[in-house]
Structures are given as C-alpha cells and as structure tokens.
Amino acid sequence: MEPIISVKSLTKNYRLGKVDVPALRGVDLVVQEGEFVAVVGPSGCGKSTLLHILGGLTGPSDGQVCIDGNDFRLMTDADRTRFRRHKIGFVFQRFNLLPTLSARDNIAIAQHIQGNGFNPHRFEAITRMLGIEKKLHHRPFALSGGEQQRVAIARAVICEPKILLADEPTGNLDTENSQVVLDMLRELNRTFRQTVLMITHNPEAAGIANRVIHMRDGRIISD
Amino acid sequence: MVNKLILSNVLHRPIRTAVSVLAVAIEVAMVILVVGLCHGLVSDSARRVEGVGADILVRPPGASFMLGLGEAPMPVAIGQRLAELPRVLAVAPAIIHVNSQESLDLIYGIDLPSFNAVSGGFVYHAGGPFQEPYDMLVDDIYANGHRVKVGTTINVLNHDFRVCGIVEHGKGARRFIQLATLQDLTGSHDKATTFFVKCTDPAYTDEVANKIKAWLEGYNILPIKEYMSLMTSNNIPGLNYFITVMIALAVGIGFLVIFLSMYTTITERTREIGILKSLGASKTYIISVILREATFLTAIGVIAGFMGAVILRKVMGGIFPTLPVEMTWDWRLYAACLALMGSILGSFYPALRAAQLDPVDALAYE
Ligand SMILES: Nc1ncnc2c1ncn2[C@@H]1O[C@H](COP(=O)(O)OP(=O)(O)OP(=O)(O)O)[C@@H](O)[C@H]1O
Ligand SMILES: [Mg+2]
Numbered sequence: 130m131e132p133i134i135s136v137k138s139l140t141k142n143y144r145l146g147k148v149d150v151p152a153l154r155g156v157d158l159v160v161q162e163g164e165f166v167a168v169v170g171p172s173g174c175g176k177s178t179l180l181h182i183l184g185g186l187t188g189p190s191d192g193q194v195c196i197d198g199n200d201f202r203l204m205t206d207a208d209r210t211r212f213r214r215h216k217i218g219f220v221f222q223r224f225n226l227l228p229t230l231s232a233r234d235n236i237a238i239a240q241h242i243q244g245n246g247f248n249p250h251r252f253e254a255i256t257r258m259l260g261i262e263k264k265l266h267h268r269p270f271a272l273s274g275g276e277q278q279r280v281a282i283a284r285a286v287i288c289e290p291k292i293l294l295a296d297e298p299t300g301n302l303d304t305e306n307s308q309v310v311l312d313m314l315r316e317l318n319r320t321f322r323q324t325v326l327m328i329t330h331n332p333e334a335a336g337i338a339n340r341v342i343h344m345r346d347g348r349i350i351s352d
Numbered sequence: 353m354v355n356k357l358i359l360s361n362v363l364h365r366p367i368r369t370a371v372s373v374l375a376v377a378i379e380v381a382m383v384i385l386v387v388g389l390c391h392g393l394v395s396d397s398a399r400r401v402e403g404v405g406a407d408i409l410v411r412p413p414g415a416s417f418m419l420g421l422g423e424a425p426m427p428v429a430i431g432q433r434l435a436e437l438p439r440v441l442a443v444a445p446a447i448i449h450v451n452s453q454e455s456l457d458l459i460y461g462i463d464l465p466s467f468n469a470v471s472g473g474f475v476y477h478a479g480g481p482f483q484e485p486y487d488m489l490v491d492d493i494y495a496n497g498h499r500v501k502v503g504t505t506i507n508v509l510n511h512d513f514r515v516c517g518i519v520e521h522g523k524g525a526r527r528f529i530q531l532a533t534l535q536d537l538t539g540s541h542d543k544a545t546t547f548f549v550k551c552t553d554p555a556y557t558d559e560v561a562n563k564i565k566a567w568l569e570g571y572n573i574l575p576i577k578e579y580m581s582l583m584t585s586n587n588i589p590g591l592n593y594f595i596t597v598m599i600a601l602a603v604g605i606g607f608l609v610i611f612l613s614m615y616t617t618i619t620e621r622t623r624e625i626g627i628l629k630s631l632g633a634s635k636t637y638i639i640s641v642i643l644r645e646a647t648f649l650t651a652i653g654v655i656a657g658f659m660g661a662v663i664l665r666k667v668m669g670g671i672f673p674t675l676p677v678e679m680t681w682d683w684r685l686y687a688a689c690l691a692l693m694g695s696i697l698g699s700f701y702p703a704l705r706a707a708q709l710d711p712v713d714a715l716a717y718e
Contacts, residue, residue: 211632213631214634225627
C-alpha cells in the first residue's frame with residue numbers, strides 16, 4: 130500500500146542574517162495510514178520544523194516530501210495552503226484557540242474554512258467523544274488547559290484530516306489532563322484509524338504510540 | 353461564521369471600535385454638512401432672488417452672476433427707460449449691499465412702490481411699510497434668529513435703523529432699507545446696481561431680454577431661469593474647490609483612522625492570523641476577514657454619521673436659523689460611498705500584510 134507520508138533526504142535551512150542554520154539535515158521517513166507515531170529528541174533537534182514542513186506551513190529547502198499523493202516539489206504556497214486545509218489537522222502546545230470565539234465557533238470555523246459547511250453529525254460525534262459537549266458555549270479563557278486542548282483536538286479533526294500533527298500537545302498540561310488528552314488521541318487513532326504524528330518530551334506520552342522516532346541534530350537516529 | 357469572528361473581534365475591542373466608528377461618523381457628517389451648507393446657501397439665495405418675482409435681472413457690465421459682488425452702479429434713469437419698453441409691467445431698481453458686518457448677508461435698498469409692483473407686495477407679519485428714512489424691513493426668519501421685534505434698533509453702515517415691519521421671507525434679501533437711504537450712505541445718488549424687470553407675461557421674457565440686450569450693449573441681462581441655472585455651487589468661484597478640500601480632509605481622516613485601526617489590529621492579532629492559516633485559510637480568506645471588518649465598522653460609522661448630521665443640523669438651526677443646510681439623499685449616498693472607499697483603501701494594506709504573514713512566525717508571535 131502507498132504510504133501516506135514519504136520523506137526522502139529532507140533538509141531545511143533557516144537563514145539568520147548571513148548564515149544558514151540547518152534545522153533538518155537529511156530526514157528519511159515513511160509513515161503508513163493509521164499509524165500513531167511519536168517523535169522525541171532534545172530541544173532544537175528539528176522536531177517542530179519537521180512537523181511544520183509535513184503540514185505545509187513552511188516549505189522544504191531540499192529533498193522529497195510526498196503526502197497522500199501530493200508532491201511538495203510541484204506545489205506553490207497556495208497549493209500547500211489548500212493541501213493543509215483538506216488533509217492536515219494541527220494541535221499545538223499552546224492550544225492556539227481563537228480567544229474571541231466560543232469553543233463551538235472555534236471548532237466550526239475550521240469547517241467553514243474548509244468550505245464543506247457545518248456537519249452536525251461529525252460535530253456531535255467528535256465533541257461527545259472528547260467530552261466537551263457541555264463546554265461548547267464557553268470561550269477559551271473560561272476553560273481549563275485540558276479542556277482547551279480537547280477543543281483544539283476537536284477543531285483539528287472535525288474536517289476528517291488525513292493526518293493529525295501534534296506538537297507537544299501535553300506540554301502545557303498537568304499529568305492528569307495530559308493523560309486525558311493522550312487517551313483521546315489514542316482513541317481517535319483506534320476508532321477512526323486517524324494517522325497521528327506527535328512530538329513529545331514525555332517518555333510516558335511516547336509510550337502510547339505504536340512507533341517512536343528519535344531525532345538528534347536534524348536527523349532521525351532511530352526508528 | 354466570518355461574521356461571527358468579525359462581530360466578536362469588534363465587541364472584544366470596544367474602544368478601538370468606538371474610535372473607528374466615531375472617525376467614520378465624523379467623516380460622513382462633515383461631508384454631508386459642508387456640502388449641504390454650501391448647496392443650501394447657494395440655492396437658498398437663488399430661490400430668494402427668484403422669489404422677488406422679476407422675469408429679468410438687468411445689471412451693469414461685468415457684473416458677476418452673484419448679486420452684490422463687485423457691481424458698478426447704473427443710473428436709475430435706465431430703469432425708467434426700461435419700464436417704458438413694450439411688454440414690461442414694472443421695473444424695480446435696487447442696490448444690493450453686501451453686509452460683511454455679520455455673516456454673509458445681503459441688504460436690499462429698494463423703492464417700495466416699484467418693488468411691490470414687481471413682487472406683488474410684502475406680506476407683513478408685524479408692523480408695516482417704511483415710514484422714516486432710517487426704517488428697515490426684516491423677514492420673519494431673520495427676526496426669529498436675531499430676536500428682533502418691530503421697534504428694535506439695528507446698526508448698519510454706522511447708522512441705527514428702526515425695524516418698522518416684519519415680512520414673510522422669500523423676496524430677495526432678509527433685510528430691506530429704502531433705496532434713497534442706501535444711495536446716501538454709499539454715496540451713489542440716483543444709482544442702482546440691479547433692476548428687477550417684470551414682464552406683462554413671463555412668456556415675453558426672451559423677447560424683452562433681447563430688446564434690452566440690443567439697447568444696453570455689454571450689460572448683464574439675465575432671464576431669471578438662466579440665473580437659477582447658473583446659481584449652483586459649481587459656478588461659484590472657489591466654492592467647489594472649498595467643498596473638494598473639505599471632502600478630501602474628511603475622507604483623509606476616515607482613511608487614516610481605519611488604516612491605523614486595522615493596522616494595529618493585525619499586529620495585535622498576529623497569532624490569530626497564524627491560527628487561521630494553520631487551519632488552511634487562504635490569503636483571500638484573510639483579506640476578506642479584514643476588509644469585511646473594516647466595512648462593518650464603516651457601515652456603523654455611516655449610520656452614526658447620518659444621525660449625527662441630522663442632530664447637528666437641528667442644533668445649528670437652533671443657533672443660526674438663517675443657515676440653510678440642504679441634505680439630499682444623493683449626497684448622503686455619496687458621503688457613504690466615499691467613506692466606504694476610504695475604509696477599504698485604508699484597510700487594504702493591513703489586510704495584505706496579514707495575508708502575507710508567515711504562518712510559523714505568526715504562530716510563534718507573543
Ligand atoms: N524561524 C526560524 N529561524 C531561524 N532558526 C530557526 C527557526 N525555527 C527554528 N529554528 C532553528 O532550527 C532548529 C530546530 O528548531 P525546532 O523548533 O524544529 O526544534 P524542536 O526540536 O522543535 O525544539 P523544541 O523541542 O525546543 O521545540 C533550532 O536550532 C532552531 O533554533
Ligand atoms: Mg518544537
């Protein structure tokens with residue numbers, strides 16, 4: 130079967146003034162649909178950069194990236210935006226909810242941006258599964274960190290993305306809430322065969338994945 | 353959904369919203385009032401000249417079509433000759449004096465019998481015709497505005513005049529004194545600056561006008577219809593320019609405030625824009641969110657401006673009853689369109705900047 134993510138000799142350099150800072154120095158990675166992959170490694174090794182490239186938030190410097198049949202070398206900025214809109218869901222360490230909107234609208238706006246309109250069945254299934262159906266009219270400041278992150282997960286998966294990319298989703302949560310969020314991610318992976326790539330510093334968190342990737346200095350050192 | 357986002361943003365920053373709306377409201381009210389006042393002054397004075405009832409205005413060579421400006425006096429005798437022309441019913445000589453003492457007001461020096469013959473006579477609200485050389489007639493609007501009664505003394509050209517009567521407005525000036533008195537005071541004996549000519553029937557206007565033109569070559573002979581068509585703010589030197597400058601100023605204020613408001617908003621909301629981008633929002637989507645927010649603020653501002661203009665006109669009308677402000681829907685629409693264009697222009701650059709933000713940087717923004 131065609132892998133959903135296929136990355137070959139991926140490099141990414143950031144330009145700081147006159148020097149190139151290498152963030153990724155040749156990453157090879159293949160992920161099959163339905164996998165739950167944890168990415169671990171020391172700070173600054175390029176984990177977030179890898180996730181941003183896979184999600185099309187930024188372009189690669191060199192190498193091959195092919196996701197669900199989309200070859201990034203052939204895609205413009207606008208193409209990557211469209212790709213992200215239909216195939217990717219992001220979850221961030223800092224929740225990144227829109228502060229002026231209610232939880233419900235934070236989730237609904239993802240559907241609006243995607244353009245397929247509001248789907249009440251999907252909405253209900255997701256919010257019930259994440260246990261936030263009673264908090265939907267609250268705005269983010271009135272929610273606990275764990276609740277905010279669950280709303281963020283709901284927003285990320287509401288449009289049935291091919292891949293869920295989570296950058297330290299438990300980094301701002303206490304152990305109890307972390308556990309809830311991790312359970313949710315695993316549940317999504319099990320019930321919907323949701324492909325998940327999750328960055329984490331927490332070995333316990335990495336433990337729930339069915340595959341752990343170790344990174345160091347812009348490379349994958351073990352898989 | 354975008355409407356919800358916009359509404360929540362607008363409500364979330366009430367002061368910014370209030371300031372933006374206020375700026376647009378001031379812009380709109382300023383355009384409506386300035387234009388309304390200029391048009392009102394011009395058409396009001398034109399209508400009053402029409403109200404004299406003459407069919408033809410005869411004025412000296414080189415006179416501007418604005419009455420009272422730079423006119424060399426003509427001998428009153430010309431008026432007597434004009435009255436002898438066939439198809440002429442009556443001729444009223446007048447000196448139109450621009451009284452710069454208080455506001456821009458005209459005083460007509462008239463010979464009451466001939467003026468009555470042309471105009472059909474004044475309707476007196478109080479008092480009666482001139483009795484003494486230093487008597488003055490004022491119209492009801494002037495009387496109300498200046499709290500003038502019969503018997504009140506008004507100083508004009510360094511002379512005290514006694515108000516002898518209050519007349520219905522609409523016949524030329526708001527104040528009238530006797531022609532002979534004004535001739536004395538301005539040192540122009542037996543002279544007049546304007547002849548109001550009334551034909552036996554308005555249908556003869558052109559015929560009579562042509563006859564007068566042939567006789568008084570070089571004189572300024574205007575059928576009243578032509579005069580009315582000339583009396584628009586477009587034809588008044590400097591007025592159009594003034595209106596344009598005021599409109600440009602008003603639109604400039606609106607443009608700058610909306611620009612600043614949207615510019616600070618996108619700086620403040622950098623992370624939110626990054627979030628929208630991470631959800632896959634296209635550049636067009638982001639631009640439309642910003643432009644629609646600006647449009648929304650402008651729309652509220654336009655409505656507030658309409659109401660503000662109405663209220664200000666009421667207030668101004670209370671203080672200066674002689675100031676006619678003409679508010680037409682044409683100009684309201686024009687003011688609204690100008691405000692909208694200014695706002696869209698003002699928010700376009702911020703919108704473009706927002707659309708071009710790098711999503712990773714925007715998400716990392718504190
Ligand atoms: N926008 C940028 N401009 C310049 N250098 C950058 C930029 N983003 C990341 N880097 C550099 O790239 C390298 C990898 O960064 P990245 O954020 O991917 O690391 P990370 O593994 O996610 O670290 P952490 O665990 O602390 O989040 C770092 O050396 C970082 O300094
Ligand atoms: Mg990181």
